[in-house]
Amino acid sequence: MHDIHVIDPVSRIEGHAKIxxxxxxxxxxxxxxxxxxxFRGFEEFCRGRLLAEMPGLTARTCGICPVSHLLASAxxxxxxxxxxxxxxATRLRRMANLGQIVQSHSLSFFHLSAPDLLLxxxxxxxxRNVFGLMQAEPDVVRQxxxxxxxxxxxxxxxxxxxxxxxGIVAGGVAExxxxxxxxxxxxxxxxxxxxxxxxxxxxxxxxxRFAEELETFGTFPSMYLAHGxxxxxxxxxxxxxxxxxxxxxxxAAGLDPADYREVLGEAASSDSYLKVPYWKAALRDDDPRTAxxxxxxxxxxxxxxxxxxxxADAGLxxxxxRVGRIASSSFLYHHARVLEVLAxxxxxxxxxxxxxxxxxxxxxxxxxxxxxxxGASEAPRGTLFHDYEVDANGVVTGVNLVIATGQNELAMxxxxxxxxxxxxxxxxxxxxxxxxxxxxxxxxDPCLSCSTHALGQMPMVVELVDQEGVTIDERRRT
Amino acid sequence: MSPREPRATVPxxxxxxxxxxxxxxxxxxxxxxVGVPIPTLCYLDGLSVHGGCRLCSVEVDGDPRLRLxxxxxxxxxxxxxTSTWDLQEHRRRIIELLFAEGNHIxxxxxxxxxxxxxxxxxxxxxxxxxxxxxYADEGVDASHPKYVLDRDRCVxxxxxxxxxxxxxxxxxxxxxxxxxxxxLVAEMDVPWGEASSCTWCGKCVLVCPTGALSFKGRGVGExxxxxxxxxxxxxxxxxxxxxxxxxxxxxx
Ligand code: SF4
Ligand code: FES
Numbered sequence: 001m002h003d004i005h006v007i008d009p010v011s012r013i014e015g016h017a018k019i020x021x022x023x024x025x026x027x028x029x030x031x032x033x034x035x036x037x038x039f040r041g042f043e044e045f046c047r048g049r050l051l052a053e054m055p056g057l058t059a060r061t062c063g064i065c066p067v068s069h070l071l072a073s074a075x076x077x078x079x080x081x082x083x084x085x086x087x088x089a090t091r092l093r094r095m096a097n098l099g100q101i102v103q104s105h106s107l108s109f110f111h112l113s114a115p116d117l118l119l120x121x122x123x124x125x126x127x128r129n130v131f132g133l134m135q136a137e138p139d140v141v142r143q144x145x146x147x148x149x150x151x152x153x154x155x156x157x158x159x160x161x162x163x164x165x166x167g168i169v170a171g172g173v174a175e176x177x178x179x180x181x182x183x184x185x186x187x188x189x190x191x192x193x194x195x196x197x198x199x200x201x202x203x204x205x206x207x208x209r210f211a212e213e214l215e216t217f218g219t220f221p222s223m224y225l226a227h228g229x230x231x232x233x234x235x236x237x238x239x240x241x242x243x244x245x246x247x248x249x250x251x252a253a254g255l256d257p258a259d260y261r262e263v264l265g266e267a268a269s270s271d272s273y274l275k276v277p278y279w280k281a282a283l284r285d286d287d288p289r290t291a292x293x294x295x296x297x298x299x300x301x302x303x304x305x306x307x308x309x310x311x312a313d314a315g316l317x318x319x320x321x322r323v324g325r326i327a328s329s330s331f332l333y334h335h336a337r338v339l340e341v342l343a344x345x346x347x348x349x350x351x352x353x354x355x356x357x358x359x360x361x362x363x364x365x366x367x368x369x370x371x372x373x374x375g376a377s378e379a380p381r382g383t384l385f386h387d388y389e390v391d392a393n394g395v396v397t398g399v400n401l402v403i404a405t406g407q408n409e410l411a412m413x414x415x416x417x418x419x420x421x422x423x424x425x426x427x428x429x430x431x432x433x434x435x436x437x438x439x440x441x442x443x444x445d446p447c448l449s450c451s452t453h454a455l456g457q458m459p460m461v462v463e464l465v466d467q468e469g470v471t472i473d474e475r476r477r478t
Numbered sequence: 479m480s481p482r483e484p485r486a487t488v489p490x491x492x493x494x495x496x497x498x499x500x501x502x503x504x505x506x507x508x509x510x511x512v513g514v515p516i517p518t519l520c521y522l523d524g525l526s527v528h529g530g531c532r533l534c535s536v537e538v539d540g541d542p543r544l545r546l547x548x549x550x551x552x553x554x555x556x557x558x559x560t561s562t563w564d565l566q567e568h569r570r571r572i573i574e575l576l577f578a579e580g581n582h583i584x585x586x587x588x589x590x591x592x593x594x595x596x597x598x599x600x601x602x603x604x605x606x607x608x609x610x611x612x613y614a615d616e617g618v619d620a621s622h623p624k625y626v627l628d629r630d631r632c633v634x635x636x637x638x639x640x641x642x643x644x645x646x647x648x649x650x651x652x653x654x655x656x657x658x659x660x661x662l663v664a665e666m667d668v669p670w671g672e673a674s675s676c677t678w679c680g681k682c683v684l685v686c687p688t689g690a691l692s693f694k695g696r697g698v699g700e701x702x703x704x705x706x707x708x709x710x711x712x713x714x715x716x717x718x719x720x721x722x723x724x725x726x727x728x729x730x
Contacts, residue, residue, distance in 0.1 A: 053588065
């Protein structure tokens with residue numbers, strides 16, 4: 001009988017998860033699965049509600065990246081209404097999304113991953129957390145906290161301090177940016193930029209220290225999908241999709257996100273609540289793993305030629321000098337996040353300086369004019385799709401969400417398998433080994449409650465299944 | 479009777495405070511005039527008294543029953559208590575029952591931040607619901623081009639019924655059935671969009687205390703009501719006082 005190690009729970013990942021390692025007869029890792037076991041019912045919850053309520057409703061799918069859902073949802077409602085929103089609203093939304101990228105990436109890098117990266121994966125687990133890091137590297141942590149706060153301030157300036165912060169609405173944004181808010185953000189920008197530059201330097205240094213991880217953390221060929229622009233600039237909010245192959249060759253460009261169903265398949269997974277998207281055209285032998293693509297920071301920096309801002313572009317050039325044009329190791333998700341934080345801040349600066357950023361015309365009004373609409377944008381973790389169908393009265397009759405973490409599931413499984421194959425050599429799982437696997441997953445920064453559209457969390461169930469598919473053990477955590 | 483003609487007063491005690499009440503006025507009107515807060519829900523200035531929610535219940539010395547402040551005229555030497563522990567508990571139970579009966583999820587409601595039920599829960603310190611929730615799920619009536627009815631958020635205060643009948647004169651709304659099965663219906667229970675008597679005036683939407691009636695196109699937390707419109711209209715009609723409301727916020 002094959003041995004199966006179950007690592008439970010994956011700490012420091014927002015949400016709950018289960019991992020199963022399947023060993024072959026020789027005790028070698030044969031397969032790895034990252035299971036999502038949360039309740040899913042979000043689509044049900046939205047059916048029967050009014051179109052205009054969708055941004056506010058879907059933002060509550062996920063406390064982790066509500067701004068991303070607000071944006072994708074609002075864009076979907078505008079497709080249904082068939083309206084274009086005022087330019088000032090677009091600018092404010094872009095700014096909010098950049099704020100979200102800055103705050104989310106800062107959380108991922110400093111709070112969740114830096115303990116491993118700076119203290120070492122073999123270090124004392126009791127101290128390998130943000131508190132231990134605070135003692136060892138107080139300046140680093142302080143900069144991380146400052147960056148995250150700045151991102152949150154940008155979001156708050158756009159979405160407002162309303163009870164539920166739903167300032168991004170169908171047709172635009174609810175309130176214009178005040179000159180006070182603009183000036184406050186402007187005043188805090190230089191400090192944030194300085195922190196981001198320091199972080200980039202720090203992160204670049206880590207590439208040498210973690211040369212081995214660079215090789216083993218999900219270094220495999222895959223396709224990449226993200227929003228892309230004809231001029232090659234990095235895009236995070238709007239436009240069309242680009243898909244490239246493992247070497248950077250363009251597979252598709254100028255794809256309308258509304259056509260996602262034509263190009264993306266969604267495989268049901270028996271041991272996960274996530275639907276597993278894959279690139280249809282690449283599917284071989286009905287195995288979605290043959291059609292795997294990655295989304296998120298790594299995909300975005302691979303697809304973009306450049307950011308279009310000086311500091312981040314210098315950082316991107318240095319990275320390419322080091323690893324080549326295409327960054328294929330999932331370990332580089334971390335560095336890609338740091339680059340995006342820096343670019344995000346530079347672009348926020350440009351938006352704040354735009355003469356019409358405080359323009360008061362920020363909302364378009366319209367009735368539902370079409371029966372279906374798809375909205376897509378780049379969440380911090382990757383491309384997010386909201387797809388709504390409505391009836392003649394504007395009542396939602398169908399909802400489909402395609403979420404970054406779901407799109408990265410195949411790559412996460414592959415990453416876990418590769419890491420495990422290298423570090424799991426006997427029947428004993430050491431702490432450093434387990435933590436490496438966890439760190440491999442963490443490089444994707446999965447947002448589990450979000451990716452499974454959870455209303456709440458079900459107690460975790462850990463199952464051991466033998467090769468015949470028979471459950472040989474089960475543990476429950478309440 | 480002209481409103482400016484002086485009316486006789488009677489001595490009354492309210493929460494230990496001795497005050498002069500105007501003969502014939504209700505306990506609620508007295509309390510508001512002297513600054514004693516009494517929670518209300520179905521009552522609305524400018525509409526007839528319904529006396530259905532019972533949130534305004536007060537104790538009167540020597541009277542074994544609770545009295546409705548909105549519907550009970552004062553009498554000489556009346557001794558009123560408005561916020562004893564029993565009354566506070568009584569009100570909390572009523573509010574909890576309203577929450578349990580409908581489907582009130584503030585985080586996803588258009589009226590969050592401008593909802594009288596939400597305010598009542600906050601000011602009466604209702605922090606959890608002791609009753610089994612019904613998870614009402616009747617769905618929305620979005621058949622009207624301008625407005626939406628979500629019956630799962632209706633507290634059956636009948637404000638919309640009264641404003642439509644008494645102020646607009648259209649009588650679109652009625653409460654059908656009784657007790658737990660009662661529900662707000664348009665005309666003979668037709669979809670709102672098919673109610674030919676509806677004049678699209680929107681007064682029902684303005685006076686609704688919850689998210690049950692809202693303007694179409696409003697997102698979560700974006701609905702703003704304006705129940706004062708009724709007091710304004712009744713003042714204007716009855717007293718010829720067309721007070722300019724430009725200093726108040728009038729929802730678009
Ligand atoms: S719809 Fe609103 S105003 Fe009408 S009875 Fe229900 S809660 Fe009262
Ligand atoms: S306010 Fe008096 S019974 Fe409703």
